[in-house]
Amino acid sequence: MKKIEHLGIAVHDLEVSNALFEKILGVPHYKIEEVASEGVKTSFFKAGPNKIELLQALDDNSPVAKFLAKRGEGVHHIAFAVDDIVAEIERLTHEGFTVLNKIPKKGADNKLVAFLHPKGTNGVLIELCQEDPLSKLESRKE
Numbered sequence: 001m002k003k004i005e006h007l008g009i010a011v012h013d014l015e016v017s018n019a020l021f022e023k024i025l026g027v028p029h030y031k032i033e034e035v036a037s038e039g040v041k042t043s044f045f046k047a048g049p050n051k052i053e054l055l056q057a058l059d060d061n062s063p064v065a066k067f068l069a070k071r072g073e074g075v076h077h078i079a080f081a082v083d084d085i086v087a088e089i090e091r092l093t094h095e096g097f098t099v100l101n102k103i104p105k106k107g108a109d110n111k112l113v114a115f116l117h118p119k120g121t122n123g124v125l126i127e128l129c130q131e132d133p134l135s136k137l138e139s140r141k142e
């Protein structure tokens with residue numbers, strides 16, 4: 001694990017929470033992105049070298065909707081940056097952690113992501129994030 005890549009915070013209303021976190025952090029969000037495959041709409045802030053990801057559920061089937069219904073708004077996950085997400089998935093699986101998706105999936109902000117079940121991580125949902133090499137190619141095409 002290289003560093004904390006972002007802190008994910010589940011919110012009911014992205015617009016309301018964008019305004020709140022702009023006040024808290026003193027900077028505007030730099031990106032809003034929907035990740036339909038995860039059932040989330042995200043908003044990103046930079047706080048110095050750190051990143052905050054606000055997450056609103058797109059529908060009731062979203063994992064964030066279930067989290068909000070059960071626990072309300074709050075810290076949802078911690079994401080770590082990794083150089084090689086496939087190797088990390090293999091390493092953590094070998095260590096006995098439950099990796100929720102053995103194949104990395106497309107995340108927000110040009111990342112490939114995977115998640116560890118919180119049951120095996122002291123109740124903290126852990127996300128692994130690797131820069132998506134394809135996103136560099138896509139940005140060159142633009």
Ligand SMILES: CC[C@H](C(=O)O)C(=O)SCCNC(=O)CCNC(=O)[C@H](O)C(C)(C)COP(=O)(O)OP(=O)(O)OC[C@H]1O[C@@H](n2cnc3c(N)ncnc32)[C@H](O)[C@@H]1OP(=O)(O)O
Pocket residue numbers: 008035038040042053055063064066067070076077079100106107108109111113115117118119123124125127
């Ligand atoms: C990818 C876009 C973006 C990015 O950064 O790129 C994201 O970060 S998307 C984030 C949203 N996506 C996910 O969270 C995917 C991984 N999460 C899941 O697969 C589920 O949420 C899962 C498996 C963690 C829980 O789903 P389940 O259907 O089992 O819900 P339950 O309410 O029954 O939960 C079971 C058990 O886990 C506890 N739980 C659930 N969510 C969390 C959480 N975020 N942090 C800590 N603990 C969590 C829940 O309380 C239940 O425990 P119990 O003791 O039984 O109450």
Ligand SMILES: [Co+2]
Pocket residue numbers: 006008053077079127
């Ligand atoms: Co995240």
